[in-house]
Amino acid sequence: MSGKRITMKQVAERAGVSRTTVSFVLNNTPNVNISPETRERILDAARELHYARDFAATSLATGRAHTIAFIIRQPPEELSVDAFMGGLLNGVSQAVNHAGYHVLFYAMGLNASKGAYAELIRSQRVDGLLISGPLVEDSELLDLDAEGVPLVIQGTPDVGDLPSVDVDNIASARMATEHLIQLGHRRIGMITNGPLTYTSSRDRLTGYIQALEAAGLPIDEGLIQSGEFSDDSGVQAMNRLLELPHRPTAAFVASDVVALGAIRTIREHGLRIPGDISIVGFDDIPLAQYLEPGLTTVRLPRVELGLHAGKMLMDLVEGKPVPERHLRLNTSLIIRGSAALFE
Amino acid sequence: MSGKRITMKQVAERAGVSRTTVSFVLNNTPNVNISPETRERILDAARELHYARDFAATSLATGRAHTIAFIIRQPPEELSVDAFMGGLLNGVSQAVNHAGYHVLFYAMGLNASKGAYAELIRSQRVDGLLISGPLVEDSELLDLDAEGVPLVIQGTPDVGDLPSVDVDNIASARMATEHLIQLGHRRIGMITNGPLTYTSSRDRLTGYIQALEAAGLPIDEGLIQSGEFSDDSGVQAMNRLLELPHRPTAAFVASDVVALGAIRTIREHGLRIPGDISIVGFDDIPLAQYLEPGLTTVRLPRVELGLHAGKMLMDLVEGKPVPERHLRLNTSLIIRGSAALFE
DNA sequence: TTGAAAGCGCTAACAA
DNA sequence: TTGTTAGCGCTTTCAA
Numbered sequence: 001m002s003g004k005r006i007t008m009k010q011v012a013e014r015a016g017v018s019r020t021t022v023s024f025v026l027n028n029t030p031n032v033n034i035s036p037e038t039r040e041r042i043l044d045a046a047r048e049l050h051y052a053r054d055f056a057a058t059s060l061a062t063g064r065a066h067t068i069a070f071i072i073r074q075p076p077e078e079l080s081v082d083a084f085m086g087g088l089l090n091g092v093s094q095a096v097n098h099a100g101y102h103v104l105f106y107a108m109g110l111n112a113s114k115g116a117y118a119e120l121i122r123s124q125r126v127d128g129l130l131i132s133g134p135l136v137e138d139s140e141l142l143d144l145d146a147e148g149v150p151l152v153i154q155g156t157p158d159v160g161d162l163p164s165v166d167v168d169n170i171a172s173a174r175m176a177t178e179h180l181i182q183l184g185h186r187r188i189g190m191i192t193n194g195p196l197t198y199t200s201s202r203d204r205l206t207g208y209i210q211a212l213e214a215a216g217l218p219i220d221e222g223l224i225q226s227g228e229f230s231d232d233s234g235v236q237a238m239n240r241l242l243e244l245p246h247r248p249t250a251a252f253v254a255s256d257v258v259a260l261g262a263i264r265t266i267r268e269h270g271l272r273i274p275g276d277i278s279i280v281g282f283d284d285i286p287l288a289q290y291l292e293p294g295l296t297t298v299r300l301p302r303v304e305l306g307l308h309a310g311k312m313l314m315d316l317v318e319g320k321p322v323p324e325r326h327l328r329l330n331t332s333l334i335i336r337g338s339a340a341l342f343e
Numbered sequence: 344m345s346g347k348r349i350t351m352k353q354v355a356e357r358a359g360v361s362r363t364t365v366s367f368v369l370n371n372t373p374n375v376n377i378s379p380e381t382r383e384r385i386l387d388a389a390r391e392l393h394y395a396r397d398f399a400a401t402s403l404a405t406g407r408a409h410t411i412a413f414i415i416r417q418p419p420e421e422l423s424v425d426a427f428m429g430g431l432l433n434g435v436s437q438a439v440n441h442a443g444y445h446v447l448f449y450a451m452g453l454n455a456s457k458g459a460y461a462e463l464i465r466s467q468r469v470d471g472l473l474i475s476g477p478l479v480e481d482s483e484l485l486d487l488d489a490e491g492v493p494l495v496i497q498g499t500p501d502v503g504d505l506p507s508v509d510v511d512n513i514a515s516a517r518m519a520t521e522h523l524i525q526l527g528h529r530r531i532g533m534i535t536n537g538p539l540t541y542t543s544s545r546d547r548l549t550g551y552i553q554a555l556e557a558a559g560l561p562i563d564e565g566l567i568q569s570g571e572f573s574d575d576s577g578v579q580a581m582n583r584l585l586e587l588p589h590r591p592t593a594a595f596v597a598s599d600v601v602a603l604g605a606i607r608t609i610r611e612h613g614l615r616i617p618g619d620i621s622i623v624g625f626d627d628i629p630l631a632q633y634l635e636p637g638l639t640t641v642r643l644p645r646v647e648l649g650l651h652a653g654k655m656l657m658d659l660v661e662g663k664p665v666p667e668r669h670l671r672l673n674t675s676l677i678i679r680g681s682a683a684l685f686e
Numbered sequence: 687t688t689g690a691a692a693g694c695g696c697t698a699a700c701a702a
Numbered sequence: 703t704t705g706t707t708a709g710c711g712c713t714t715t716c717a718a
Contacts, residue, residue: 006465007711018689023713033687052465056408057711059399060694070448076437079429082629086422086429093450094419102468105413105448107436122349122395124695125445260633286425287630290603350695361705366697376703400695403710467711 006049014045067102068313069126073133076107083286084302091306092130099314121149128317130309150316154309156199165309168328169200172298173207175333176280180250181215184342189223189248191237191262193255204254223248227258234261242269249342250278256285256297274340284334293337301329349392357388410445411656412469416476419450426629427645434649442657464492471660473652493659497652499542508652511671512543515641516550518676519623523593524558527685532566532591534580534605536598547597566591570601577604585612592685593621599628599640617683627677636680644672
């Protein structure tokens with residue numbers, strides 16, 4: 001309709017009151033007594049004029065942007081392959097929008113320009129930061145946290161004590177391995193999701209080891225192979241496992257994508273799943289249920305992760321107490337057909 | 344470090360110049376002659392003070408937010424299942440960030456509050472809108488477009504002539520069907536991706552029909568079944584196809600997810616793919632390559648779709664001419680093992 | 687119960 | 703080549 005901007009001034013004029021009064025009414029400012037009819041008049045005027053509060057002006061005057069940045073640091077290619085980010089973002093945006101905040105999205109990849117986080121904050125563009133991904137020890141974040149900047153990490157940072165949300169990788173991996181043990185397996189291989197420089201890789205390995213130890217089984221270094229996020233890396237790793245003089249009867253592969261490669265390799269060797277080798281994965285990617293047999297795996301609660309991370313950041317931003325600075329969500333084991341009794 | 348805001352004023356003081364001069368230097372304002380040493384002095388001061396231009400103030404003064412809204416209207420659950428959104432968002436954010444703009448993300452679902460788009464624009468929060476998803480005929484968008492608001496649709500709107508980016512669904516479906524025809528199939532079923540109220544469903548059906556007609560094959564209504572986005576709907580549809588007195592030797596399923604259900608059904612009937620029935624899908628979801636046999640399908644260029652949509656919106660926002668208001672990207676047929684020669 | 691006015695940090699027209 | 707100044711639209715203290 002009208003091409004010109006509607007400001008509080010126009011609303012005030014139309015309602016025959018001052019700008020202040022309009023501001024009070026529109027903001028529902030407490031401790032101000034405005035006659036109901038004046039209030040009504042103002043509200044009507046605003047509605048009729050299609051008034052929308054100017055974001056920049058409000059932000060400038062209040063010093064709050066009511067916006068947070070969701071920064072994802074996985075390499076861009078991964079975003080297009082996996083549904084992880086979609087679920088996460090879905091949760092984050094639900095939590096954040098619910099609190100009346102907006103979400104700025106950044107796919108920074110691994111080589112973001114130094115100072116990018118700080119600039120977002122210094123320019124008052126956002127009130128807080130939510131960062132997901134394999135961040136190498138990022139001292140910039142430590143500094144910001146020390147300055148009191150609200151931020152939360154989705155993941156398990158390996159240094160400092162930044163607020164973070166993640167699944168309990170150790171317990172989850174233990175659960176997956178225990179499942180295999182309960183099925184009677186005694187010689188269980190492990191393929192990590194990534195290099196051990198990543199906390200999540202180390203933690204999942206730790207869970208595997210804990211399960212074996214608890215069951216009194218020996219830890220065999222040769223049974224532990226390193227994956228590197230891709231299905232190809234799963235092929236390599238499984239090949240090494242199969243070349244072992246005494247090969248395992250089962251394997252815990254700490255990433256479904258890596259497991260895909262492992263499974264392919266097993267088949268190429270003419271072996272059957274779960275007949276010859278049982279497999280338990282990790283992540284529960286959408287495709288896990290469509291494999292033949294379905295992949296038994298640990299479900300990663302993507303949406304919940306985002307929901308909790310978003311909520312935590314909102315609490316931080318609004319100065320509310322945060323119940324748990326290092327939140328670790330439980331996972332569940334989804335039992336399908338890829339792991340069976342060892343006989 | 345310092346808890347207080349650094350403004351241009353501080354930078355000016357430190358460099359011993361006026362605020363205007365600082366503004367000119369920092370903005371690289373043309374047609375202004377500033378001595379190199381002054382410029383250097385200012386830049387140094389800004390750097391030393393960790394100056395970051397206040398976003399709200401700039402935005403208020405210039406009337407530009409340098410921000411766009413990426414609004415996704417698919418039901419939230421779908422976001423967590425498919426990698427489509429991740430790829431799209433990846434492309435969008437690349438294009439938009441590259442142009443120096445920021446992306447606000449909104450998962451609005453299907454029941455967004457009336458007036459949400461307009462409010463984003465009226466409040467000057469964003470300079471443009473990028474909307475993805477099955478939007479029912481949304482008159483609000485038509486109004487905004489008429490007002491001159493920069494916006495682009497990712498998809499194929501069924502009314503008006505809003506700027507949009509999508510794949511060429513008709514040509515893609517034709518290509519998929521032709522592939523089957525070339526393999527010697529004469530009785531080819533079709534399962535749509537969704538109800539025919541969706542433009543994309545209609546277009547893919549049209550492509551199928553065009554291919555048959557071009558090959559002089561009859562159009563058999565019974566061979567056309569309706570899918571509804573889910574794999575379950577694929578089960579139903581394929582069941583109907585298999586119950587036909589004279590069942591097809593091949594089927595074009597206009598959605599990989601729906602094809603998943605169709606494939607399962609075929610197997611449950613004891614039939615083999617591609618031995619008894621050939622299948623060609625649409626979308627190339629990540630899992631397509633992992634099926635046994637791999638799913639022959641039409642690849643949907645997710646990232647490129649986002650890239651082009653983002654670029655088009657940037658052009659619109661900056662008042663540049665838009666080469667093609669209704670951009671239709673080509674797709675490619677990914678040949679794997681699910682479709683074979685009819686013998 | 688309502689109004690006046692200062693100020694948030696920046697841009698840009700105008701002066702000098 | 704650099705400085706002055708008037709807004710941009712809103713919040714909020716202080717008065718009336």
